[in-house]
Amino acid sequence: EAQVTQNPRYLITVTGKKLTVTCSQNMNHEYMSWYRQDPGLGLRQIYYSMNVEVTDKGDVPEGYKVSRKEKRNFPLILESPSPNQTSLYFCASSLSGPNTEAFFGQGTRLTVV
Amino acid sequence: AQKVTQAQTEISVVEKEDVTLDCVYETRDTTYYLFWYKQPPSGELVFLIRRNSFDEQNEISGRYSWNFQKSTSSFNFTITASQVVDSAVYFCALTRWFQGAQKLVFGQGTRLTINP
Numbered sequence: 001e002a003q004v005t006q007n008p009r010y011l012i013t014v015t016g017k018k019l020t021v022t023c024s025q026n027m028n029h030e031y032m033s034w035y036r037q038d039p040g041l042g043l044r045q046i047y048y049s050m051n052v053e054v055t056d057k058g059d060v061p062e063g064y065k066v067s068r069k070e071k072r073n074f075p076l077i078l079e080s081p082s083p084n085q086t087s088l089y090f091c092a093s094s095l096s097g098p099n100t101e102a103f104f105g106q107g108t109r110l111t112v113v
Numbered sequence: 114a115q116k117v118t119q120a121q122t123e124i125s126v127v128e129k130e131d132v133t134l135d136c137v138y139e140t141r142d143t144t145y146y147l148f149w150y151k152q153p154p155s156g157e158l159v160f161l162i163r164r165n166s167f168d169e170q171n172e173i174s175g176r177y178s179w180n181f182q183k184s185t186s187s188f189n190f191t192i193t194a195s196q197v198v199d200s201a202v203y204f205c206a207l208t209r210w211f212q213g214a215q216k217l218v219f220g221q222g223t224r225l226t227i228n229p
Contacts, residue, residue: 040221042221043219094215107156
């Protein structure tokens, strides 16, 4: 089954404790991205990757890091989480091209206390 | 700059009513793509439809229909004879292709509640 898998689904952590949210897709998609969803703001892009070892900032990259060492994986790293990073996070993947449908993971609800 | 506005934050209707979700976009691109996604209470995002800027034909899929009007920069979504299962948050999104990268810009979302 074609899917994007994120882990964990839920996470509560403390300020400053490094964490990683994993994302894996099995569709051989070149393009992957991370979004955060906040009430009243919709989804905003954090980082994206056009292919292995090619990543770039989205609209709200501050406080986040990513890596793309393999085509299928695109982890999101919070080196020192802060309460304003409490949010719902989505990983997405798609084929290259502007008209391609993005497939989204199930979401990760992160709470930073 | 690109922007998508969904002015209706929340809509509540009774089952079997028709309901229209508005979406207005801004872009300077001549080629762009518009999407609608559904986010049911379970939280995942489900793709509903894609439309490119050169195709202004309206589309109907069962109880769902979409009205794309370039003249007013709108891409509205209508559910006919709504059902409780249609309750969800709906997002309109605009995408462009810039320097080899796809950028999806989402609206704020409209929370639709269908009451039995």
